[in-house]
Amino acid sequence: MERLLQRDGVVRLLSLLLAFILWVQITDARSADVTRRLTAVPLRAEHIGPDLVLQAPQALPPVDVTLQGPARDVERVRPDDLAAVIDLAGLGPGQMHTVRVQVRGLAPTVSYTVEPNVVSVFLEQRVSRPVRVTLGQPEIARGDQKYVLRLLRDQVQILGLRPNVDRVARVEAVVDPASLDGAGQREASLSAVDASGMEVQGVTLDPARVPVEVSVVRLPPARDVPVHPRFAGSLPEGYTFSVSVTPSTVKVRGPRERHDGWQEVATEPINLTGQTRPFAVQVGLILPPGAESMDYQSATVSVNVTELRTERVLADHPLAIRGVGPGLVARAAVEGVTVRLQGPKLALDRLDPALFDVRVDAAGLGPGRHLLEVRYDTPPGITVVSVNPSAVEVVISKSPNE
Structure with missing residues (x-):
């Protein structure tokens, strides 16, 4: 019995020792x-x-x-x-x-x-400021009556990032023409625009709409009159131009007995001095005598400036024979040709005929009669319309000195 107790004690001691070793290993593993x-x-x-x-x-x-x-x-x-x-x-x-x-x-x-471990960021400041409101179209004509708009609130607050807010030049109020069916009060939508009239994104307007009072005015009878652009100055020599106008006609209103006298609506003068390229300009329209109003106050005139194209004829222009072999002589049936050129007037006027090489190529040809094509180098910007004759008979013979 005593031995059994001693053996049980040893087993317990060994179990405790093994448990301790296992705990140490687990602890070390979780601490690694x-x-x-x-x-x-x-x-x-x-x-x-x-x-x-x-x-x-x-x-x-x-x-x-x-x-x-x-x-x-x-x-x-x-x-x-x-x-x-x-x-x-x-x-x-x-x-x-x-x-x-x-x-x-x-x-x-x-x-x-x-x-x-680092990033680069850019911070912007959010700002607000008051901005004046203007009517994009204070008067809207429809048929024989005109709607006159008046803002009941002419200032709003604009909010956004500083670069966007700083771009805003004004706020435009726009009334939907379809909503106009008589006098009364309407709401106009708002848009922030820059100095060139382009809408600025990324800003908020408070309020987003403003009230507008609408009154109706009866209009006098109208007549469609063509717009005629007027010009001042002149283009440089060698240039010409063509014109298109938008709108090409406008409605002019006034007493009916004056209508027959309105043959055209003139623009303010457009200066052509020094212009060598196409350009477009917005100009005011001049109200004809006796007229009361027009549906447009300005027009866009597109002026297409181009170099004046013309022709130049080089008569009896010298014809050269190139490539004649050694010990041979060549003679063409004609000594000169007629060349018709087309191109910008300035380029044709500056062309030196002596530098315009017209030739036939006799390279590799022996004695006899040969019909050779007339060749030339086209000057820059100029078109060779024709060369007459376009082919020349050339007689090649041995040199008398051979």
């Missing part, structure tokens, strides 16, 4: 350092200053985070526990900032590296 990589972790910005906006925040790139530390701490990290952030506290607008990426939500025993 391991590395773990998390990819495409979202990156967000924190502590952006008041009235500042991160330009294109959706462009913040995801980052890859590599963790290192005890296995028990690294393995329990879930991707949702991590926060990859850039701290924008104290950073101002209008310039590029390079900011270090930080990772939060980790145990103190876990270290990390980030790729990329």
